[in-house]
Amino acid sequence: MNINDLKEKCILIGVSAGIFLPFRLLASQYLAEHWLGNLGFATSVSLLLLFLTKKNKLGRFGEILKNQIRKAVWGKSSGVIIFLLLGFMVYFGSVVILVNQGNTTYRDDKEALFQDIFSKESANSHLKLKGPGTNNAEFAGVSQIRHAEYVFAISYAILNDLTGDWLASVHLILFMEQVEMVGLFWVYRKMFRPVNAA
Numbered sequence: 001m002n003i004n005d006l007k008e009k010c011i012l013i014g015v016s017a018g019i020f021l022p023f024r025l026l027a028s029q030y031l032a033e034h035w036l037g038n039l040g041f042a043t044s045v046s047l048l049l050l051f052l053t054k055k056n057k058l059g060r061f062g063e064i065l066k067n068q069i070r071k072a073v074w075g076k077s078s079g080v081i082i083f084l085l086l087g088f089m090v091y092f093g094s095v096v097i098l099v100n101q102g103n104t105t106y107r108d109d110k111e112a113l114f115q116d117i118f119s120k121e122s123a124n125s126h127l128k129l130k131g132p133g134t135n136n137a138e139f140a141g142v143s144q145i146r147h148a149e150y151v152f153a154i155s156y157a158i159l160n161d162l163t164g165d166w167l168a169s170v171h172l173i174l175f176m177e178q179v180e181m182v183g184l185f186w187v188y189r190k191m192f193r194p195v196n197a198a
Helices: 003-031 041-054 059-074 078-103 107-117 142-162 166-191
Strands: none
Touching: 003 059, 041 059, 041 166, 059 078, 059 166, 078 107, 078 142, 078 166, 107 142, 142 166
């Protein structure tokens, strides 16, 4: 990596942080009372920047933006970026689903365990949980996966209760941001062809 490329990356990160952070804070404080109102915000601002860049209205910053986008979406790191975006999307989405499972399918076990954990007599507890159930027709290994899902669902549901639904809300926002970023990555590939193919 040369010094000029490093300078461009620092400029882009600094300007992006200076744009996205204050606008997201303003949007969450004044424009949208509910966190769902913030979804799509990154896409809107990014598309506005892309439109201004395509119209050559951003001057030197627009050139830096084009150059760095081309390097990100067509360079060696593009596969790693997509892999990480999809990996985080699966993780954040799984947490939301597990919290929902813990609050619906395993609700009785979650509430019994929650009360047992925070009761004074928990040291002498003889708590019996129903568990995910058993099925003799399952393939080998499926039962272990269902038991792992059961444990994670109850754990995440209890954590979500302790944080006042904050855990599920934040993970849903982060999941949607990953979806937005995958969509933007696709848009970037359509709009910014490699220099030798442009």
